[in-house]
Amino acid sequence: MIRIEKTKKRVFTRRGVVWLGQTCNQRCYFCYFISRIEDHSHPLHAFMSLDKAKEIMNRLRYFYGNRSVDIQGGEPTIFKEILPLVSHCREIGLSPTLITNGLVLARPGVAQEYHDAGIRDFLVSLHGYGEVHDEVVGVPGAFEKISKALENIREAEIPIRINSTMSKPVIPVLTKVAEKAIEVGALAVNYIAFNPFVDQHTGRRRNDTVARYSEIVPQLTESIDMLEEAGVEVNVRYLPLCLAEERHRKNFYNYQQLPFDLHEWDYQSWMWSMMTPQMMKEGGLNPLFRLGTGARTLYRADHLYLRDNAEAHPFKTGIKYAAQRTVARIQQAVNKEKVYREEAKDRAVIDCNYTRGPACAACHLRYICDGFHGDYAEFFGMDEARPVTDVPVTEDPRVFIREQEKHVLAEDCDWAL
Template sequence: MGGGRKDSQNNIIIKNINNDFVLTNKKLPTRRGVIWLGQTCNLNCYFCYFKERIEDKSHPEHPFFTLTKAKEICKIFVDDYGLNSIDIQGGEPTIYPHIFELIEYCNKIGLKPTLITNLISLANVNHAKKFKDAGIYDFLVSLQGVGETYDKVVGKNGAFNKQMQALENLANLEIPIRVNAVLSNEIINDLEKITQIALDYNARAVNFIGYNNTGDQKMLRDKYKIPYYDIIAQKLEPLIDKLESNHIEVNLRFLPFCVVNEKYRKNIQNSTQMLYDNHEWESSSRLWIDRPNQRRAKEDIEKRRTIYYLSRFKLHKIYRGNLREKFIWFAKFIKPFITFSPKYAPIPAYQKPILEKMRFYTPDTYFRSGFSKIEHFYFEQKEVLEQLNKSKIHHQKCQSCDIKEICDGFACDFIDEFGSNAIKPIKIANGKQSNPRFYLKDQLKVIEKEEWEWFFSKDEISRIK
């Protein structure tokens, strides 16, 4: 147990931790989806992406779904996207009236169910046991501080004590956990205690998440609650060492690479790196689930138009650009119909349902070699969404950085508040990098036993001993 073996041909490291999961540097695109059951919650976290929707009971995304709609979305994930895992969210999914039936259904159709939760309702051990009986796989716990800090951040007195009781209950029930901690100013001084809680309760992964100005936070985020990146790095780097020495995966989500020392850049998870995180969300299905019909209880589920989203955006640019831009975009749009597509890297068999929808899709991101057609779609989707979402920028100083193509840049309001001193352009000996796995290839990530059959080759499975 705990030993690592390295394949001399492909440099794949596999560490068997306890026969329930391994840590590996092998990376494949994720097969996980996400569903929001409705923005109804028992807490009121100030950093929540859906804070206004949770507070406004008249908002169309506030009410919980019917069980029928939730099941239909889950079935689409399996049939149309080939997914095999799902993150179930609310609001707060543990208070969803049909949560046990939904968990049982997910297991029935081949979706391994995770709940993203504050755990408060699981302080009741009898309630917690029902999740075990229903077949929950694990919980992704939102741990947003310790003691009074947690209560303040989530807006409820006594919430931290209930969360700790819930963690005790899950430990006794032997239900695995992972941890999310949003890096607001409130919790910076609690990071060491949060790390210790993760160790005490055998978390398999810890995600330190940049406090983002997306969703409702585009309007609500207070600048004084944004921590300075150098302070984050100073606090987190020794904690990463501590967690990883105990075989716990660590991710720094939505932070620029240059704010940490090189040793820890493997832990940075920007949007392109998250494509290879088995606990993050597959991008094609994410385009579909993010649309209003799939987020509102009273709306009918719409047809899956995911793959053509980018083509519609291209046509939109044709009509808005100058003559030269119109010609370039039009040429790229009609290219699939007049020429053969370039050779791409093979795709995993599980992605064939997605590939079937991409027959007439030709990527623009040709500068990346060694990737499948679906991966190119993911890269281009990220580039398109960057143009639509102006919450982050690549500052002028970023233009000289050799990894600009794989970094999401800096939040606009961070630059407004603190200036550009935190930006430290990175120089690479081999020049500019567009491979999102450039640093990620050195990170060991959790792959659970239920995933081994599709994720690893037969030879690799034989080495998990």
């Protein structure tokens, strides 16, 4: 029996993430991995083996202490051994979520098979409504199938959450996404900015696919109000805090807020599981490490070199990882929040080139907001930044989000209730 609870306790998430391989039955132009999905010879394209996926899950559970996991492909429902993998996660105490486009789940009986295998919930990718959804995911008829899938999931009594990427064509139908979420009884909706991660750099972010923040805000504000009125949790990811209406600041998650979102991923295990060896079919796994001094150096190293080096010089490489782990363990014991906050800032500034405009200097939220994405600022400038001055200057990333009620499953969030 699924027990859903509401909580305002903002503690570190213990949710991990795994990518099985970049193989997919859709072609969403805003996909983080679209180039490797289209390139069948890319080393990250093919699905890994069930045994390798299980090994990754074991490390998330037993080394990183994760309690739940988001399983992604590409599209994980076309991974042949997905049901045994779901069951394995359930058996080791790692509640499994599938992030899915829903095409396969439109078939009768499939959702029930996941129920029986022990799925926790589905995070369904609904990128628009009607023809807009079909257009942005590159599959005619996809909306009809995802609608059928949502019905099937609901009938199988499996909780639903929804992801919606706010690329430009989707903005006019954001409220329709909200209506659909309410209709199917979704627990949560995540509205995600179309930001430049990984393959999204490759010419797919253009003025005609990236909406201006000022275009997004009216539709987004109305959608949040509709969803909250209906009791659905709403999370807005990767938009500057000054775009939020005051009543919606609690819903906005920048990098510093993300580790406290129980539906988001633990920075520490995330950093390990997104290293190349953990995302590809061939080869073994990387040594484990913790966030803290040296973690980013190891992450940024050439993974294959590291792996080969570890085989050639296991002692030296072993010492290096052992030293990093010891230092990081001490740093986290002393101040985990500081370590995670440093990581949040590195992700914004180093990984995504976030930038700030003159308005930000006067903003009271400047220490907890990421600012504007660098390439967004290049497209459109920083004119939309509005310094927030109606609250005291704060250094506390949880100042607003601690007012948000989250809908969680008691089975893997008992520690957060």
